[in-house]
Amino acid sequence: MSLNILLAEDDLELRLTLEEALTLEGMQVCACDSAESALDAAEQEGFDVAILDLVMPGLSGVEAIANLRRLQPGMGVIITTAFATVDTAVDAMKKGADEFLAKPFNLTALATTVRRVNAERQPQPKLADETADKVFSALSNPIRRQALLQLVRHRQLRFMDLCRLVGVEDHTKFNFHMRQLKQSGLIQQNVNKVYFLTTEGQQMCHFLLQEEVD
């Protein structure tokens, strides 16, 4: 996959060098000479990662971060500088930078950093793998799905009432499925043994149903 990189660097020679190096690494690069130009470009096109010089005429790289994040929240940001101090590094990270690189830096290392920053900004799975196994395994059975949908309608139900609504004749069979649903974390029982949907169960059911929008 070809990463789309937004580069803001006012030094012409360095800008050309960076652009060429990243292109050789298989990335698409949009090179700008100012933060303002970079913001204009970000309004036109989606980017995976932005590489911003800290000090530039006009807006600094750090000042541009908030605007970039407003335009494209998923974009990674790397701040580069020739005069790194602890204060400038901390300030950049506080302002939302994902990485802070002091010049000069190794070009291959830069490409590696870009890929890492991009990977870290990728959306993460909502569910841990073990939980996902249980949740989707629970949902792969029609009896269990039907039980969940009845709990959407009735909010709280006792075991045998739910068993009859779902239409299962053998309550020990139904009990097996209810235990699967409990282990998956989608439902719970209160102290009176009444079943109800957990928060996660409600979210899952919300997704399962095509509900009318207001």
Added chain:
Amino acid sequence: MSLNILLAEDDLELRLTLEEALTLEGMQVCACDSAESALDAAEQEGFDVAILDLVMPGLSGVEAIANLRRLQPGMGVIITTAFATVDTAVDAMKKGADEFLAKPFNLTALATTVRRVNAERQPQPKLADETADKVFSALSNPIRRQALLQLVRHRQLRFMDLCRLVGVEDHTKFNFHMRQLKQSGLIQQNVNKVYFLTTEGQQMCHFLLQEEVD
């Protein structure tokens, strides 16, 4: 579950009779003597079904439907009338009524109709049962989930590239899982055998990931 009923009937005696009969059927009834009162009530409280007389002083029952649906899109609507004609029935159904009842009607039958109308307006599962079986069964396996997430990131991938990204050593094992995913309808191959997510696959992955909100 106790249904919440909004009743609009200008005839006092009939209104009291209906209210009592529905209450005896275990329903919560908010009785109004006009459509305007009913709309006021609907602004204050959620209802499952509205029973509206066709002809009333002020707004008619049919005229109230659009306003009620704007306030509460999921509400069922039953129009009642003493002077039913084909024209008035068609007009009411066109304007969004779920049922049209000519007076006099059997009170027990009314309660049954109310329950049926409510059930029909319940949100329906997005997926047919057979499809849901396949989709959730496909998602219950970690290898298959990982394959989908890689397709989110890379958009299109060839078989062996995807196999290596997911980290499966035996390509015939991986092939089995890819066939499961194809049968579930979450992925497809183009003419060059490159895998990509279907529309349904994209929706499912969108749900699986906790993506940043704008």
Added chain:
DNA sequence: TATTTTTGATAAGGCAACTTCACAGCCTGG
């Protein structure tokens, strides 16, 4: 107090999912 209903557990067998192994055709690159 006795009976019925509700809720729950375990074991065993059948069936399906998954893994492993063997094999093969097609495509690409040298």
Added chain:
DNA sequence: CCAGGCTGTGAAGTTGCCTTATCAAAAATA
């Protein structure tokens, strides 16, 4: 043209899910 890589299928064995049968304790009702 040949070798290597890619893509794919089927059979057999292993593992796990689901159903059925049996049993039982607790709670509710008459």
